[in-house]
Amino acid sequence: MINNLDLLKDSNENINEYIKNIVENYSVDKNAKVITHGCQMNEHDSEKIEWLLEKMGYNLVEENEDSDLIILNTCSIRHSAEDKVYGQLGSLKHLKKSKPGLKIGVCGCMMQRDESREYVLEKFENVDIIFGTNNIWKLPELLSKNYASNKTTVDIEENSDNLDDYLGANRLYSYKSYVNIMYGCNNFCTYCIVPFTRGRERSREPEDILKEIKFLAENGTKEITLLGQNVNSYGKSLESPISFAELIYRVSEISGIERIRFMTSHPKDISDDLIYAYRDIDKLCNFLHLPVQAGSSRVLKLMNRKYTKEDYLRKIDKIKNVNPDIALCTDLMIGFPSETEEDFLETIDLVKRVQYDTSFTFIYSMREGTLAAKSNEQVPDDIKHNRFERLLDVLYSIQLTKNLNFIGKTCKVLVEDVSKNNKEYLTGRTDEFKLVNFKGNVDNIGKIIDVKIVDANTFSLKGEIIG
Numbered sequence: 001m002i003n004n005l006d007l008l009k010d011s012n013e014n015i016n017e018y019i020k021n022i023v024e025n026y027s028v029d030k031n032a033k034v035i036t037h038g039c040q041m042n043e044h045d046s047e048k049i050e051w052l053l054e055k056m057g058y059n060l061v062e063e064n065e066d067s068d069l070i071i072l073n074t075c076s077i078r079h080s081a082e083d084k085v086y087g088q089l090g091s092l093k094h095l096k097k098s099k100p101g102l103k104i105g106v107c108g109c110m111m112q113r114d115e116s117r118e119y120v121l122e123k124f125e126n127v128d129i130i131f132g133t134n135n136i137w138k139l140p141e142l143l144s145k146n147y148a149s150n151k152t153t154v155d156i157e158e159n160s161d162n163l164d165d166y167l168g169a170n171r172l173y174s175y176k177s178y179v180n181i182m183y184g185c186n187n188f189c190t191y192c193i194v195p196f197t198r199g200r201e202r203s204r205e206p207e208d209i210l211k212e213i214k215f216l217a218e219n220g221t222k223e224i225t226l227l228g229q230n231v232n233s234y235g236k237s238l239e240s241p242i243s244f245a246e247l248i249y250r251v252s253e254i255s256g257i258e259r260i261r262f263m264t265s266h267p268k269d270i271s272d273d274l275i276y277a278y279r280d281i282d283k284l285c286n287f288l289h290l291p292v293q294a295g296s297s298r299v300l301k302l303m304n305r306k307y308t309k310e311d312y313l314r315k316i317d318k319i320k321n322v323n324p325d326i327a328l329c330t331d332l333m334i335g336f337p338s339e340t341e342e343d344f345l346e347t348i349d350l351v352k353r354v355q356y357d358t359s360f361t362f363i364y365s366m367r368e369g370t371l372a373a374k375s376n377e378q379v380p381d382d383i384k385h386n387r388f389e390r391l392l393d394v395l396y397s398i399q400l401t402k403n404l405n406f407i408g409k410t411c412k413v414l415v416e417d418v419s420k421n422n423k424e425y426l427t428g429r430t431d432e433f434k435l436v437n438f439k440g441n442v443d444n445i446g447k448i449i450d451v452k453i454v455d456a457n458t459f460s461l462k463g464e465i466i467g
């Protein structure tokens with residue numbers, strides 16, 4: 001049994017020992033599928049889960065019907081995210097009837113919440129294994145326990161030793177990789193469930209992060225996305241504190257890494273050092289995701305965001321002064337409890353002033369256990385939907401203008417893949433994270449090449465390879 005924490009700790013030798021153990025103990029000839037909900041944190045966790053499954057001998061497949069094991073990596077951020085999982089678990093009941101050997105696992109943020117976990121246990125007896133966001137590394141052991149006992153195996157850890165850091169990841173693309181730099185969140189925005197599912201903020205040691213990135217660079221990674229819920233407070237609680245900007249400088253020194261991205265940064269913590277990094281570090285992409293949530297300072301206060309509309313706009317001005325061409329992205333939430341038409345118009349005003357290149361927009365969803373859920377001033381659904389549509393109209397029109405401005409420019413594009421919609425086209429991203437479609441040879445995949453932009457719409461650019 002591989003229940004030995006020490007095996008995973010610290011050195012490559014130990015992780016090799018751990019993998020050797022997995023390979024020796026498990027050589028299953030089975031198919032598995034991982035279904036991922038939620039944010040990049042979850043996507044990266046799923047890459048780790050798939051890596052472990054492959055080490056155990058599982059073949060990863062596309063179809064539920066072909067699977068002997070299906071793992072749902074879940075998200076709690078909105079009600080709809082949880083409902084999707086319940087819907088999928090419901091339909092898997094039928095598959096399990098026709099395929100009794102099928103094992104179903106559920107992990108991720110929902111399983112860290114007692115209410116959701118208990119609901120799954122009560123309503124879906126077809127679930128075999130439940131684990132959380134802190135103990136992915138235990139999966140081989142949990143699976144073997146489950147095969148032996150045939151009872152639902154539940155293993156949740158509230159606190160993390162971050163042992164999952166030592167796992168590899170089955171990355172979709174070898175040339176762009178996510179790297180965790182911190183976990184959890186201490187901000188307790190009053191609408192948000194994340195501090196309850198991902199726990200308190202903890203930063204990884206910079207040496208561990210740099211070691212991982214060096215390894216990735218040696219294996220072909222050109223673009224790194226540093227992941228954390230609030231990257232601007234990275235490193236503050238480490239024994240030898242280091243700032244997020246300093247970490248970026250150190251990552252930029254790694255040869256082979258050509259692009260650095262990160263998400264997500266909280267406006268209250270964005271430092272001048274980080275702003276100047278946009279001037280001084282070529283490898284730092286010309287793109288900043290700075291979620292504002294709302295334009296009304298009254299609502300921002302109720303959300304516990306710790307900045308006003310004016311504070312946010314001042315920071316945006318500073319960033320634009322340092323880097324006038326930066327592409328800006330944000331998260332916006334409509335219908336926070338007590339939001340009035342005037343508050344909403346403040347959001348519209350802010351959006352027009354900032355001129356975002358792109359955005360993620362959400363309708364407020366009440367999350368049990370959060371402070372905002374207790375409010376008796378919930379906004380009616382029809383008003384929320386009406387405001388949401390009006391907001392999208394404004395955002396999309398700005399987005400289209402911004403994209404049209406790219407026509408005629410030549411952009412460096414990291415070529416990602418063949419386009420899903422039209423196999424004749426390749427797709428990639430500019431430094432500004434704009435999606436570009438263009439005709440070209442598949443040999444270009446994984447390379448950074450020059451593409452001239454010849455057309456644009458609200459959601460993407462069209463280009464032609466130069467040379």
Ligand code: SAH
Nearest residue numbers: 191192229264291331332333362363364365
């Ligand atoms: N840590 C990131 C956000 C992670 S959650 C940050 O602070 O920027 C991603 C987005 O989901 C949030 O920015 C917010 O816009 C949205 N969100 C979070 N909780 C929500 C809720 N209860 N209802 C609707 N949207 C929510």
Ligand code: SF4
Nearest residue numbers: 185187188189192194
């Ligand atoms: Fe949620 Fe706020 Fe933390 Fe982001 S900063 S994860 S919105 S509590």
Ligand code: F3S
Nearest residue numbers: 038039075076077109
């Ligand atoms: Fe969802 Fe958890 Fe991410 S709640 S948004 S998967 S941190």
